[in-house]
Amino acid sequence: MAGMESYPRHSYESISDRPIQSRYESDEVLRFSGGASRERFSPKSFEDASQKDDDGTITKYIGIGVGLASLITENLLSHPFVVLRRQCQVHNNSSLYHLMPVTFLPVIVHLHRRQGITTLWKGLGSVLMxxxxxxxxxxxxxxxxxxxxxxxxxxxxxxxxxxxxxKCTTLAVITPFFSASLVETVQSDIASEKPGIFDVFKEGICRLVSWSSPQKGRMLPVLALVVPTVMYGLFKYLFYNGVRGVANWVMHFTHRHEQEKQGALSRDILGRTVSQDIELTSSLIGLIAAEVVFFPMETVLHRLHLQGTRTIIDNLDSGYEVIPILTSYEGARDCYVTIVQQEGVAGLYKGFGALILQFVAHVAVIKLTKFMLTEISSLLRSARKPPPAASSDMDLTRVSPSHHVYSKPPSGYGYTQQAYLPSD
Structure with missing residues (x-):
């Protein structure tokens, strides 16, 4: 028996009456050290460690699944709402501003009846490109x-x-290609030819070659679009990261404060699940805040990019007609002033209801995905949970520094154990 060599005067004949059947049965005995301390080695410790590893793996995959669902929603499932929002933003003569989501419902029904279900997915390929x-x-x-x-x-x-x-250099290079992608996103399917896969690159290169030269008609040169595009992208990026960082810090501080109120801090203040939730929530808060704050600036930018492109869009006042976009803004400042004078301050927020629908759908998808993955993981845990083991009443009772009594082992070993005292 391991750990029992220092007690040669003890007699253990009954223990050797029957061979040990497994490693765990032999490890169930107690290890002595100096007659004063004791330590138990139980199979339960191995089971607990294995269970913790399984729980950690399942939690990791839940976080990965929720993050993947959020990424897909942000880039794919939210595209129909982006199409609606952009068509509202560039329509300078619209009578309906669609500031609330409910006004979109009849328009969406009419568009689907006339143009099919794909009408709100136009330009998806160019946006991803x-x-x-x-x-x-x-x-x-x-x-x-x-x-x-x-x-x-x-x-x-x-x-x-x-x-x-x-960031600024990247935004400047992407500017002409963004203009081409915007046209594909808002133009009507029934009044325009469907663009090819690489048309966004062809149109972008054409505008990039004529970087600073005057364009035909009312189209602004790319050089006039670079400054507002870079400012919009940079400020929105900095604002998003700032709000995300503040939200992350606040949630960390709140979680720590709640643990302190309970009386003690755990060794791992933030578990994997809590850390994943905080990271996802802070990113979503930053994204929503950035979209809301920079919505007016986005309206001005989209009108400048679309000017002079001879684009025909769906009339979202009814959903039955198409209209051409004809504007003559001289720059970002002139566009802003004209919108406020002719359409009011609310004109800067045309299509805001689509943004509300977008984030409602985003949050709903994240919540639903997390709920489903959590339920599936609970079923897996219950299916893999082992049956309860028999309780062990093995114990070591100290009689004196030189006398010990070894009580009977757990039931189920198949032999009878007696108590022994050192022989005098």
Whole structure:
């Protein structure tokens, strides 16, 4: 028996009457040290460790699943609401502003009856291409320059400035391609030819070549669009990260304060589940706040990009007609002043109801995904839960520094155990 060699005067004949059947049965005995301390080795400890590993793995996959659902919702499922919002923003003569979601319902029904279910998914390919192109350009620039793609709160001021310069350069390069993608997103399917897969690159390159030269008609040159586009993208990015960081800190502080109110802090203040929830919630709060605050600026920017493109959009006042977009803004300032004078301040928020629908759907998908994955994990845990083990009444009773009594082992070992005293 391991750990019993220091007690040669003890007699253990009954223990050797029958061979031990398993490793766990042999480990169930107690280990002595100096006759004063004791330590129990039980199979239950191994089962608990295995259970914790399984729970940690399941929690990890739940977090991955919820994050993936949020990413898909942000890039794919929210696209119909983006189409509705943009068509409202660029319609300068609309009578309905669609500030609330309920006004969209009859319009959506009419659009689906006349143009089919795909009418709200137009331009999805170009939007995804622009996002992928943005990441590719940013990665390419960072490889040939010392400008970092990622920064933290502990980064130096120089690294922060270089990171901002990287973002601005990327936004400037993407500007003409964004204009082409915007046209594909808002133009009517029944009044325009469906664009090809690579038309967004062809149109973008055409506008990029004529960087600063005057355009035909009312179309603004790309150089006039770069400054408002870069300002919009940069300010929105900084605002999003600032709100996200503050929300993350507040939720961490709140969770820690709740633990302190309970009397003690756990060794792992933030479990994996809590940490995942805080990260996802803070990102969603930052995204919603950035979209709401910069909505008026987005309206101005979309009208500037669409001007002079001869785009025909669906009339969202009724959902039955199509109308051309004819504007003559001289720049961002003139566009803003004209909107406020002719359409009022509410004109800057045309289509805001679509943004509300977008984030309601976003939160609903996240909640539903988390609920389903949690229920599935609960079923898996209950299916893998082992039957309750028989309780062990093995114990070591100290009689004196030189006398010990070894009580009977747990039931089910198949032999009878007696108590022995050291022989004198």
């Amino acid at each position: 622009i996002r992928g192109m943005t990441l590719a350009v940013e990665d390419l620039i960072s490889k040939f320059t010392p400008w970092p793609k990622e920064i933290s709160w502990h980064s130096s001021l120089k690294s922060f400035g270089q990171h901002i310069l990287l």
